[in-house]
Amino acid sequence: MTDIDTPVNNGVNTEALLGAREALSDAPEAAEFTWRANCSWVGGTFSQTTVDGFSGLGQEHHHKTPYSFDADHPECFASEDRGATPPEILLAALASCLTAGVASVAQHRQIQLRSVTATVEGKMNVLGILGADPDIRNGFNDVTVQFDIDADASREDIQAIVAQSQKRSAVYDMVTNPTRVAVEVS
Amino acid sequence: MTASATRIPVVIIGAGHAGLAMSHRLSERSISHVVLERGEVANSWRTERWDSLCLLTPNWQSQLPGSGYSGDDPNGYMSMPEVADFITTYAATISAPVNSLTTVTRVSAANGGYVVETDRGIWVCDSVVIASGAANIANVPAIASETPASVTQVTAMAYRSPNDLDDRPVLVVGASATGVQLADEISRSGRAVTISVGEHVRMPRCYRERDVFWWMDKAGVLDERHDEVDDVVRARHLPSPQLIGTPDHRSIDLNALTDRGVEIVGRLGRISDGVAQFSGSLANVCMMADLKMNRLLQRFDDWAEGAGVADLGPSTRFDATRVPSPARLELSFAEDDIGTIIWATGYRPDYSWLDVPVLDRKGRLRHDGGVVGAPGLYVTGLNVLRRRRSSFINGAERDSEELSSHLQQYLERGVSN
């Protein structure tokens, strides 16, 4: 168990999050967020995506600095491999979303984390994207996330934290549930 | 309009067990009142439940103020006719002033009190107790409108028996007590059944040779108060536990359904072009339910040890929920020849007649332990109204005591203050 003198600190301000939950329940319009990304084709299968502005809490926000993501396909797909594949970026999004959840839930439950690593795998049969077999889907058939967590807690408590982080994860929800996507041309 | 109105201190809306318990408490306190009921006493149990339903709470727990279960099977579970008889007998025992076949159509505030309009006259009163039930309307998700026309849609409220369904396979959506009970019964009727499972509450019927409600009662689970539980909104919207009341006291978890040949799929996410899509989160919702069940059993064990209770069976843990791997993510209504969807997706109260601004943005009544945010207005019979026990018939005993005490003080302080 954690020493009584050392407060649990996973670096997550759960009081602020709980406060926000309370405040936003009473002001549901402020809870409407829009996340944005801008993608530019560079050449070949290489593109660069930048995120900067988003809206929420009734106003516009900017990240401290814009962040960008390079995406490409690897050489075995006859590309130049100038960035991660988009499915890998999705795996990164899933893993980081769940990991943030683990830290927050552990903080809320007063459990000190020492280390958290996640190994994510997505299995895909590329006959789908190649259009070679109509019975095979394009996307992942199966995604597995393997968490390795060192914390002051029982195995059951750690399992419960991981389960709760899935329950509250935006990316996990988007990957496991159908989402309406409208793609238009301007 | 008030020319023909009847003046009375208190109007109770609804003659289910909760309204009747309040009636008894007000009579004890010599507070004159009337109970308005759109049907007959125990209308919900007579007209809104499926044929085979038995309570999932044991008979000994059907205890109302001033009267309780007196039959010879305290550990059994009442059938619907038995529940209706039990409540009707109760109404007679306490001489409840019930006006049956009287539907309340509007309640509005006026002159520091309330005007209660019905299809049989108007009552003007100082205080109103809403006891019209927690389950007046069956919830049906918006995606239901995408269901192909070849499929018959039935809510759990309209469902009566498998005999009313055609012989084709059935999709049951929802895995609370209602969903698992209907999946079980329809599967036993010989039809193929798929059940769509979101978050659910798993519990064994019996643990260490005692009913799970004995444990929850003794270990203090049912007495956790609304202002003590971690997250009252969550507690109030928790699905009912996967339990069934049968003479053999069997459990009805997802493993039992799988053993019967029922197919388990994830939460229904979308229906489009004749295909239902299910969430890939099935393994996680099952894991959460297993973990929570084990925490509950641990709490029981800890309590038993602390209280020094002997003559219990050995402490055990149950098999983890077997999640089909891979679980099906899609179902084509045509290819699977689905004949019926049963929406077992919960119930909600109907407050369409309530013309007092006390509902939140989701149409839920704002209240603190049954004391509604308008003077003299009370509600009873809702999930975790004042404590976990409030969700069950048994909760009315203390809830009615506390709310009637509050109501009496309100009347005595002088309504106009």
Ligand SMILES: Cc1cc2nc3c(=O)[nH]c(=O)nc-3n(C[C@H](O)[C@H](O)[C@H](O)COP(=O)(O)OP(=O)(O)OC[C@H]3O[C@@H](n4cnc5c(N)ncnc54)[C@H](O)[C@@H]3O)c2cc1C
């Ligand atoms: C399927 C199901 C199974 C359940 N199983 C159990 C169980 O095993 N054990 C347990 O303890 N609890 C069980 N419950 C929970 C709980 O006991 C019920 O929700 C219970 O009916 C609540 O009691 P009540 O008196 O508040 O409401 P009800 O019994 O619903 O009574 C409300 C009354 O108000 C009347 N009414 C409604 N609107 C109006 C109006 N506008 N004007 C006049 N009258 C009106 C209705 O006709 C009804 O008679 C179950 C609930 C459901 C839905």
